[in-house]
Amino acid sequence: MQRRDVIKKLLDDRGEITLNELAEIFPDCSTMTLRRDIKYLEDNGLVKRTRGGAVALSQLSIAAEDVYSRRAVENTEDKTVIARKAAALLESGRSLYLDSGTTLMRFAKLIPDDYIAILTSGPNIALELIKKNRPNVMLLGGQLNRNTISVSGADANRFLSEVNIDIAFMASSGFSLQHGFTSGTQSECELKRAVLGMASRAIMLMDSSKVGKNLPYTFGTLEGIDVLVSDDKLPAEIVQAAKAAGVTGM
Numbered sequence: 001m002q003r004r005d006v007i008k009k010l011l012d013d014r015g016e017i018t019l020n021e022l023a024e025i026f027p028d029c030s031t032m033t034l035r036r037d038i039k040y041l042e043d044n045g046l047v048k049r050t051r052g053g054a055v056a057l058s059q060l061s062i063a064a065e066d067v068y069s070r071r072a073v074e075n076t077e078d079k080t081v082i083a084r085k086a087a088a089l090l091e092s093g094r095s096l097y098l099d100s101g102t103t104l105m106r107f108a109k110l111i112p113d114d115y116i117a118i119l120t121s122g123p124n125i126a127l128e129l130i131k132k133n134r135p136n137v138m139l140l141g142g143q144l145n146r147n148t149i150s151v152s153g154a155d156a157n158r159f160l161s162e163v164n165i166d167i168a169f170m171a172s173s174g175f176s177l178q179h180g181f182t183s184g185t186q187s188e189c190e191l192k193r194a195v196l197g198m199a200s201r202a203i204m205l206m207d208s209s210k211v212g213k214n215l216p217y218t219f220g221t222l223e224g225i226d227v228l229v230s231d232d233k234l235p236a237e238i239v240q241a242a243k244a245a246g247v248t249g250m
Contacts, residue, residue, distance in 0.1 A: 003026060004040060008041055015106075016050070018076065038054045078207040078208070081232075086110075086203065086250075090111065095164055097199060098119070098120040099169060104120075113135070116134070118137050118138065119140065119165065121151050123139060141155045142157075143187065152191040160191070167200065168195050168203065173210065180219075183215055196219065196224050201227070202220075203228075204228050205229045208235075221245075226247065227247065
């Protein structure tokens with residue numbers, strides 16, 4: 001198998017890959033050669049180049065979306081750790097909600113092929129889930145945000161009001177003790193807030209890079225979630241505040 005074919009297969013299997021990872025896999029190739037390989041694959045409509053690597057087009061519901069694809073290769077190790085921790089919290093026979101985002105995409109890949117009802121606001125996450133045979137997958141309707149590959153708005157909120165959610169697996173673009181969990185658009189904020197209000201159990205998946213980032217709209221606080229799943233780099237004051245709020249940490 002030619003090197004470019006191997007790179008394409010790696011991307012199909014993993015969803016994304018960095019140049020550093022490719023350099024470890026192909027130690028005899030220069031970074032420039034690997035960049036040319038990725039450019040060749042992109043020119044042939046097979047992958048999307050990102051800053052520091054590439055993303056398989058199958059991972060993106062909109063192939064030309066640049067912001068999401070750049071985020072997909074950021075903090076990949078931490079996101080994988082978080083996704084695996086969250087997978088340990090899955091329960092069969094439950095109705096789940098999966099928020100949008102790159103960490104939730106990694107989490108979706110780890111969901112077993114079991115009889116689970118899953119509602120999501122991420123079209124790309126829904127496409128990943130229907131590769132499995134048993135889950136019942138529902139996708140919210142609404143306005144599609146190109147930066148987050150998620151839907152929100154009045155139609156999404158209307159659909160949400162007609163379903164039940166046992167466990168919500170959520171994501172946040174930013175967090176601080178002062179402003180709580182924040183997002184970049186008002187419509188997504190309203191949807192996330194509604195999900196947290198409905199779910200019997202709320203589990204937040206958030207890597208430590210989000211701490212200290214305050215986006216315009218707050219959709220929740222530590223008191224509004226049950227479990228915080230993160231990497232091992234959270235500041236001590238965040239860990240202490242979560243415990244004080246009765247939040248279980250992982």
